[in-house]
Amino acid sequence: MVMIDTLSGATDRTADTALTIAADNIFLNGGKFSPSGLLENMAQTAAAHAGYLALRLNEPVKVGFIGAVKDLQIKSLPPAGATLHTHIEVQNTVFNATSVLAKVSLDNAVVASCELKIFINP
Numbered sequence: 001m002v003m004i005d006t007l008s009g010a011t012d013r014t015a016d017t018a019l020t021i022a023a024d025n026i027f028l029n030g031g032k033f034s035p036s037g038l039l040e041n042m043a044q045t046a047a048a049h050a051g052y053l054a055l056r057l058n059e060p061v062k063v064g065f066i067g068a069v070k071d072l073q074i075k076s077l078p079p080a081g082a083t084l085h086t087h088i089e090v091q092n093t094v095f096n097a098t099s100v101l102a103k104v105s106l107d108n109a110v111v112a113s114c115e116l117k118i119f120i121n122p
Contacts, residue, residue: 001026003041004086007048013090015049017041020083032077033084038112039069042102045086046118050098067097068117076111084111096120 004017019041021028027037043066051061078084084104091099096119103113 001040003027003037003044004048007052008085010049010052012053015045015052015088017045017048017086018083019086021078021080023080025080028080031080033079033082034077035072035074035112038074038077038104039072039114041084041086041104042088042112042114043116043118045088045102046098046100046116049088049090049100050118050120062120062122064118064120066116067119070115070117072112072114074112075109076106078106078111082106088116091115096122 004019006018008018009016021033027034047064050064054061084106086104088100088102091101098118100116102116103110
């Protein structure tokens, strides 16, 4: 299940993605994108960033997983057909654990945000 359509930008510390919510998206509930979908979108943006860095360094892309979610805020649930823009920024990395701040926007308004701790398999 892919919850990003495009990686629209990336640097050593940031990544930006876009997702247009399809009418058959598994995270739709009553025509609205669920909190689980928003969280998965933020996590996949962090994963896209890790993949971008690996490819830039000519390393294999490694499997990762969410270790913790902190300060999750859901301000609204976007409707089917909406295009979300997600931004992550790396706060710090210690060994195979990376902390990122993530936010999802719709029409330039933040609809969800959190801090994610992502663990990458060595």
